[in-house]
Amino acid sequence: MKWQQYSCHGCGVCCRDFTVQLREEDLLKLEEQSWDRILGESPIVHFRGSPYLKRNDDGSCVFLKEDGLCRIHADHGFAAKPIACQVFPFNLAPGESKLRVGVNYLCRSVQENKGAELETHLPDLRRFAEELPELAAPAPEARLARGLEPASRRERQALLSVLDGWLLSDDIAFSVRLDGVAWIAQSLGNARLDDVREDRFTDLVRLLGEALPGELELLPIEPPTGRQSALLRQASFARTEDPRINDGNRHRGRLMTTLSQLRRNRSMRRGRGLTPKLSVVLPEGVDFRAIEGVGPFVESPDSSEIDELCLRWIRSSLHGSRLWGSAHYGWSIVDGLQSMVLNIACAGWIARLCSAADSRPMVRLEDVRTGIGRVDRHAGRAPWLGSPIELVRLRYLRLDDGLRRILRANWSS
Ligand code: SF4
Secondary structure, eight states, rough: OTEEEEOOOOOOOOHHHHOOOHHHHHHHHHTTTTTHHHHHSSSSEEEEEEEEEBBBSSSTTTTOOTTTTTTHHHHHGGGGSSHHHHTTTTEEESSSSEEEEEEEEEHHHHTTSSEEEEGGHHHHOOOHHOOOOGSHHHHHHOOOSSOOBBBHHHHHHHHHHHHHHHHTTTTOOOHHHHHHHHHHHHHHHSSSTTTTHHHHHHHHHHHHHHTTTTHHHHSOOOOOOHHHHHHHHHHHHHEEEEEEEOHHHEEEEEEEOOHHHHHHHHHHHHHHBBBBOOOTSOOOBBBBBHHHOOOOOGGTHHHHHHOOOOHHHHHHHHHHOSBTTTTTTTHHHHHHHHHHHHHHHHHHHHHHHHHHHHTOOOOOOHHHHHHHHHHHHHHOOOOGGGGHHHHHHHHHGGGHHHHHHHHHHEEEE
16 A cells, blocks of 8 residues: 555544553553552553553543653653554454555544555564464455355455546546445445356456446436435444443443433434534534535535545555455455445544534535544444444445435535
């Protein structure tokens, strides 16, 4: 991925956002560093039986300094930090023969494409691979679709090449390119692929690619139905849900947390009145009608930067194999592609939420960064996004052009 750069610029966004679960080796390192004595209290908190780094009341890591840098890093160096902090923003997952490496778009440097080429991080990535036992055992390649055999290298490359070629067709409006990706994801989901393997599959995806953009003009779509819009809002809720261990420990029990989630989820499904609390970093109490009224992304003064960011995010997810297999709940390639389309639509909805909260008629680049960051933060990590409920949601949205409709309504129109 020569078009994706990253070096940490110490913005502290991840230190304010992530809850860091600690491993045995992390606990030993922290003990050797004598933080209990230096801080006057333990930097570790236990939540549901597991140790985590303690967070301040504002949600930031207890080691985050005022200058935005990490105190462990400053005093003891990069390798002295808990392994999860060292690995971010890389997403590592085992493959059949080599490691799968993607990057997380919550990171500001990744979003802004700032820093060194990803290859320069290879020494650290190799060290992580040795230190993380879950990466040691090879993982099978992702299935092409649920119930089928794993996709061969040729099948994966054929699909990637068609999607990449289409996404890079810069003579075609970006919103149309997004629509085309949704159409391919939907078409593959609706096809019976058990007899369409190897040469026949590569022919099929090539034909799908060649049918664009003409097929989209022949198949115009209506706005999403009420049910499809409700599912999109619920999917956005699932992608922004943000259980904070300090909240859970200090203020509420598991039952209260569950009841609050159910109440807020119901409010998102209805989509009437004001939005519920979604995450500490997102606005609350925004009129749902104002969100729907935010103008098309193409009319944003930042539209070319927004397109560049979204294009890089999608290609990075595809090339980093973050959407399927061991990096994504063991899902098939077809399910993973559809999940990506849903993620883009959710990022668009969150961007609109931010815009409406500031009474701006158009989204700005910063809104889209927030939307993409929120969605990618959880992708492939949050257990509830790999649940059967999520697959049922995708199955429903695949019908009746649901994926295309919600993507267009939240990103393009
Ligand atoms: S979000 Fe990225 S750039 Fe900012 S501190 Fe974390 S790793 Fe560094």
